[in-house]
Amino acid sequence: MEISEACVRVPHDKPYRYQVGDLTVTRGSAWSGPGCHDGCGVLMFTDKDGKLVRVEGDPDNPYNQGRLCCRCLALTEAVNHEDRLRYPLKRDPQFRGDASKWERITWEEAFDTIEERFKYYRDNFGAESVSFWKGTGRDIATYISRLAWSFGSPNLTSGINGIACYLPRVFGCQSTCGNFYVGDYSQQFADRYDNPAWKVPEIILIWGNNPIASNSDGLYGPWITDCMHRGSELVVIDPRLTWLASRAKYWLQIRPGTDAALAMGMANVIIKEGLYDHEFVERWCYGFDEFAERVSEWTPARVAEVCWVDEEEFVEASRAIAAADGMALQWGVAIDQTKEALPGSQAMFSIAAITGNLEKPGGMIVPPELLQYIGGWGSEFLSPEQKEKMLGLKEYPFYRSGVTNASDQLILRACETGEPYVQKAAWIQTSDLLTGTGPDPVRAEKALLLNEFNVGVDLFMTVTMNKLCDIVLPAATYPERNGIRVGDGVQHGETINKAVDGGEVKSDMEINLELGKRFNPEAWPWETVEDMYSYILEPTGLTFEQMQEEAPVYLPYEYYKYEKGLLRPDGQPGFNTPTGRVELWSTFYANLGMDPMPAYHEPAPSPYSTPDKYEDYPLIIITGCRDFNTFHSENRRQEHLRAIAPEPTLEIHPDTAAAYGVNDGEWVWVEGLYGRAKRMIKTTPAVDPRVVATTHGWSHPEAGLENNFDVDDLNINRLLDWDSVGECGVGSNYKSSLCRIYKVTDES
Amino acid sequence: MTKAFLINYDDCFGCHACEVACQMLHDLPVGQYGIKVECVGPWEYGTKKWQYDFVPVYTAQCTQCPERTSAGLLPSCVQHCEAQCLRYGDVDDLAAELDGQQKLILQVPPKPCSGAIA
Secondary structure: OHHHHHOEEOOOOOOOEEEEOOEEEEEEEOOOOOOOOOOOEEEEEEOOOOOEEEEEEOOOOOOOOOOOOHHHHOOHHHHOOOOEOOOOEEOOHHHOOOHHHOEEOOHHHHHHHHHHHHHHHHHHHOHHHEEEEEOOOOOHHHHHHHHHHHHOOOOEEOOOHHHOOOHHHHHHHHHHHOOOOEEOOOOOOOOHHHOOOOOOOOEEEEEOOOHHHHOOOOOOOHHHHHHHHOOOEEEEEOOEOOHHHHOOOEEEOOOOOOHHHHHHHHHHHHHHOOOOOHHHHHHHEEOHHHHHHHHOOOOHHHHHHHHOOOHHHHHHHHHHHHHOOOEEEEEOHHHHOOOOHHHHHHHHHHHHHHOOOEOOOOOEEOOOOOOOHHHOOOHHHOOHHHHOOOOOOOOOHHHHHOOOOOOHHHHHHHHHHOOOOOOOEEEEEOOOOOOOOOOOHHHHHHHHHOOOEEEEEEOEOOHHHHHHOOEEEEEOOHHHOOEEEOOOOOOEEEEEOOOOOOOOOEOHHHHHHHHHHHHOHHHOOOOOHHHHHHHHHHHHOOOHHHHHHHOOEEOOOOOOHHHOOOOOOOOOOOOOOOOOOEEOOOHHHHHOOOOOOOOOOOOOOOOOOOHHHHHHOOEEEEEEEOOOOOOOOOOOOOHHHHOOOOOOEEEEOHHHHHHHOOOOOOEEEEEOOOOEEEEEEEEOOOEOOOEEEEEOOOOOHHHOHHHHHHHHHHOHHHHOOOOOEOOOOOOEOOOOEEEEEEEOOOOO | OOEEEEEEOOOOOOOOHHHHHHHHHOOOOOOOOOEEEEEEEEEEEEOOEEEEEEEEEEOOOOOOOHHHHOOOOOOHHHHHOOOOOEEEEEHHHHHOOOOOOOOEEEEOOOOOOOOOOO
């Protein structure tokens, strides 16, 4: 109850459900499929027949302040789509891949079969013989983790190699600083930019993301431009000229995958020129001298050579960062998607630390949280013996830092070899891993087909489910179900409110609660999902039903917690690390036998690490760039969205395109070391002539399941492989590989 | 008083929210717009100098959302604009903001008549 009294609520003129003329309006949050990580405040309009007719932004919600991106605005085209999966289906495993063989079954039959099979594998081969695959975060990941662990399997995973999305930054930052930090855009305050304690960042350092399009990790991208309107200047580190880069004070067009070198170089300039925050370093940083020595080899000249940036501009940008009173590091997924993600993110975060920007207004803040869902929910139900069997724990000491995802590629290897133990089944929920996330989908498909029994849960029939699964369950979209929205980064108490009757579809949480009760009733003591949500919301002092009316509820926040003894469990001042300081030299890594300090590892393949391969594959390719109209593998069926960027393009410099004799709108094969994919040429000077860039998650649903939605031709991850994982088991080179291109012709 | 839209085309970042908000509210088919965002650039016109703008254009199918403005709401494009680069108001008030310093366009679509949306 301590928190509830300090929580700040946002006043509403209307209840969460009200009538406007013939339409019913339901106020709520997104934060679920179809949709992204943000969880914007939405108003859902339904007609007299209960059909969803429109979605608008909620002007009362401080998060998005009435705004909304095109994906949620066009939500009706997903919710009401004729292709929606509406009933549970089963198919004889001998017909995997054949969409004509699915048969409708009841929920009872589906649950009974899954319960019987999963328990059979648990009893005879151990719960670790069943892997649990979840897609990208949002609200659902929480419940999938509880399902896996309460079943007894430690092999919960995300289908992305090296867990290379968000978690390397989170786990790395927690290991060296005691907490994860996010940029301060006033998102912790209900009155936002008007809050007197807040100050606009003087510099926002945007590193490896295009936040206005990606809206990732609890950041609503337009907060960046809101801050720019209030005086923020930008330093952008990106191989592409994003629109934000075009508005930046400094744009450093970095060679993909060399972020750690650039970060160490920046730290070196700041230290050498004495621009760091001497008092903060003296009082709160551990290992500064060793760190200073380590980065000293990264002279501006060497950075310019390795990272392909202009030396003078790099130095000026470094000075600007150090001089800023309030610097927010807006770090993105590109950091996780380099092979050695940990030392890279460590280097980057060190800049924020030595410039004294931690827990400072307009700097980096420790976000208040309701539910620490990043680490999963319900790990207490996994016995120590089962936890010890998590694939990756033996191979990667870093996984002992609290990494709760098993290693994907080691699960696949277990499927293939039966080592260190057999795999029998997979639970694949909200993950279209053969379309959007996993590298080398050919290998993933072959490996998972070796399982005796695979189950999928999704909004639509996916290529992954059609190729692999024997039972599929239809999930509710967010307007069709209740849920809670805590959010990534700074969390709030909010609810996802059911506005539409989805017929037979069930929410992911209802599915997990029902199966969880069958697997391990002690872990799922709730009668309804709403009871379960009320349990999670207890710290706010509100039940789920109360929260529906009161949301959004803001948790208490104050700056400089390390000075007040609010970061450590023992109540002492300082940071939540063994030394009580921000560890530039990590005691934690040293104890695990890892390099305690940041280091640069040349990407492989690359022009310098594999010059022979570079001769055959002479372009560097970035994958996973973001468009405004799509989120990973979602949204391709929504016709108004599809029209905005209808095909996957390959951004290529006009000079390079001319050299290859390819023109705008032409289809090319993009071929890498492990496979190839089709892309449509889009010439632009936004990329370096030596670099090409493309989006991911592509399918053509209009091509039909008999053609696997053309995914076998379109999945850019066919260029990548599962073995390119960082030494510590996290990080993977999604964003720096090599390729060559040639025209798509009848012969090719 | 004649109403107008003031667009700060230095701030528009091309998210397409205005287009889709309008299409959904007014039930416009794919390929038809009440407001359309055009991209101008990027190209480099000098060392480190980039032309890269997005410019929203109101079309013949813009109704100015009378059903919303009469209820005290902003036109849907203006409310949903993620970049907050659109303003709606009296033409004289908005014209007074054209200061020669900011990249502004004042668009004054003809007063909507019934059936402007086909």
